[in-house]
Amino acid sequence: MPRDTGDTLEVSIWRGGQDGAYQSYSVPSRDSQTVLDVVTYVQRYIDPTLTYRFACRVGMCGSCAMTVNGRPRWTCRTHVSKVSKGGNLKIAPLSNLPVIKDLAADMRPFFEKWQEAKGVFEPTKTRHDPVEAIRPNEPARVAADEGIECINCGVCYAGCDTVRWNADYLGPAALNRAWTLMNDRRDSGQSQRLAAISTDGGCHACHSHQSCQEFCPQSLNPTGSIAQLKRLATKAYLRGEIGS
Amino acid sequence: MNVRLYVWQRGTAALMAPLVLIHLAVMFYATRQGLTAADILGRTRGSIAWALFYGTFVAASAIHAGIGVRGILVEWAPIRPRAAELTAIVFGLLLCALGIRAVYAVVSG
Amino acid sequence: MGHRLSGIALAVFLPLHFLALALSLEAVRFEAFLRWTDVPVVKLAEAGLVFALAVHFLGGLRILFVENFEWRSNQLRVATAAGGVAAMVGFAFLLRVL
Numbered sequence: 001m002p003r004d005t006g007d008t009l010e011v012s013i014w015r016g017g018q019d020g021a022y023q024s025y026s027v028p029s030r031d032s033q034t035v036l037d038v039v040t041y042v043q044r045y046i047d048p049t050l051t052y053r054f055a056c057r058v059g060m061c062g063s064c065a066m067t068v069n070g071r072p073r074w075t076c077r078t079h080v081s082k083v084s085k086g087g088n089l090k091i092a093p094l095s096n097l098p099v100i101k102d103l104a105a106d107m108r109p110f111f112e113k114w115q116e117a118k119g120v121f122e123p124t125k126t127r128h129d130p131v132e133a134i135r136p137n138e139p140a141r142v143a144a145d146e147g148i149e150c151i152n153c154g155v156c157y158a159g160c161d162t163v164r165w166n167a168d169y170l171g172p173a174a175l176n177r178a179w180t181l182m183n184d185r186r187d188s189g190q191s192q193r194l195a196a197i198s199t200d201g202g203c204h205a206c207h208s209h210q211s212c213q214e215f216c217p218q219s220l221n222p223t224g225s226i227a228q229l230k231r232l233a234t235k236a237y238l239r240g241e242i243g244s
Numbered sequence: 245m246n247v248r249l250y251v252w253q254r255g256t257a258a259l260m261a262p263l264v265l266i267h268l269a270v271m272f273y274a275t276r277q278g279l280t281a282a283d284i285l286g287r288t289r290g291s292i293a294w295a296l297f298y299g300t301f302v303a304a305s306a307i308h309a310g311i312g313v314r315g316i317l318v319e320w321a322p323i324r325p326r327a328a329e330l331t332a333i334v335f336g337l338l339l340c341a342l343g344i345r346a347v348y349a350v351v352s353g
Numbered sequence: 354m355g356h357r358l359s360g361i362a363l364a365v366f367l368p369l370h371f372l373a374l375a376l377s378l379e380a381v382r383f384e385a386f387l388r389w390t391d392v393p394v395v396k397l398a399e400a401g402l403v404f405a406l407a408v409h410f411l412g413g414l415r416i417l418f419v420e421n422f423e424w425r426s427n428q429l430r431v432a433t434a435a436g437g438v439a440a441m442v443g444f445a446f447l448l449r450v451l
Contacts, residue, residue, distance in 0.1 A: 165319035204250035208419045227420045237247040257413050264410045281387055309364045346374035
């Protein structure tokens with residue numbers, strides 16, 4: 001275990017459901033300590049009823065995102081030394097989502113919108129067909145590459161102003177996913193997807209505030225994906241291929 | 245905002261970008277030259293060019309502001325989307341009517 | 354946010370602007386209106402509107418660029434610069450009319 005630095009962190013953590021409140025805890029400060037380490041310490045040594053979500057601890061699974069000092073972050077890869085303000089940490093569940101309990105947000109709206117944006121691959125072939133050859137330098141493949149490392153952590157969704165203001169808005173992650181699929185020529189759901197992301201809560205509702213791009217722990221650029229979806233859908237609309 | 249409203253909103257925005265620059269330039273020109281209201285009206289009255297310029301500007305701004313107000317009401321006001329839509333349409337039409345009346349006032353006579 | 358607030362300011366101002374222009378058809382009331390606009394407070398408000406127009410114009414250009422061109426970094430710096438330019442335009446107008 002990394003050594004104690006001898007200092008103490010003052011951590012306030014959201015407890016309860018939607019109408020809960022912050023509660024304070026003192027946690028020993030350690031070298032290379034992550035925010036997830038802090039939450040784990042509280043559950044193991046102070047209050048075993050603390051609820052939170054995590055799995056891989058190495059930034060792959062996307063399950064440990066929380067609001068840390070007002071900003072959504074992946075807690076397993078966020079060092080306390082980078083984000084604490086004078087030894088203070090304020091940890092809450094992700095915003096823009098219902099709270100289940102403590103630090104666990106209800107991710108259902110996030111994944112339902114993923115479905116609504118037709119973020120599901122629609123195959124054109126069966127297992128009996130030969131594998132389609134897609135060269136790594138094809139423009140569409142390059143465009144898809146820029147967006148496919150999403151880990152579904154919900155950080156962009158929690159940090160998005162448009163999601164906060166517009167309950168119908170599909171959000172950065174779902175639209176980014178839709179953009180990667182629009183660049184997959186093995187997919188057969190292109191026109192339904194384009195129609196789905198051109199409705200009132202679709203890509204055109206985005207204000208280009210670029211918070212998603214700023215907050216994405218994977219350094220993706222959902223604003224860029226959404227901008228390209230806007231152009232694609234606008235062209236299709238002007239050609240009369242989709243209604244409004 | 246759906247794709248139809250988006251096309252109109254960004255379309256009018258792109259159209260108005262040069263118009264706004266000209267409008268700002270006109271304001272600075274008029275104040276620099278110390279033109280009085282009578283001087284300005286003397287130049288605009290009977291001018292088809294000014295009528296076309298500000299007529300286009302008024303129409304584009306009414307559409308643009310109408311869609312903008314709709315978005316703000318939907319996102320910020322505690323009213324139903326349908327009510328926001330109606331309010332925005334009324335606002336856009338009002339703006340258009342007042343604007344056309346204003347253009348008529350400064351170019352006619 | 355600045356884009357939205359400046360948009361609201363312009364949306365509130367435009368109907369009044371149009372009403373005032375339409376007054377030019379009635380010489381007497383128009384003269385009275387022009388005398389009213391001679392007050393420094395009104396001139397300050399006018400400069401504020403020029404500022405709002407400049408903010409909204411530059412913010413709108415930013416959106417059109419972000420959406421239509423491959424130009425997506427350094428946004429904060431550009432937004433700050435746009436705010437600065439808008440402030441200068443508004444201030445220049447204020448100096449003119451005072």
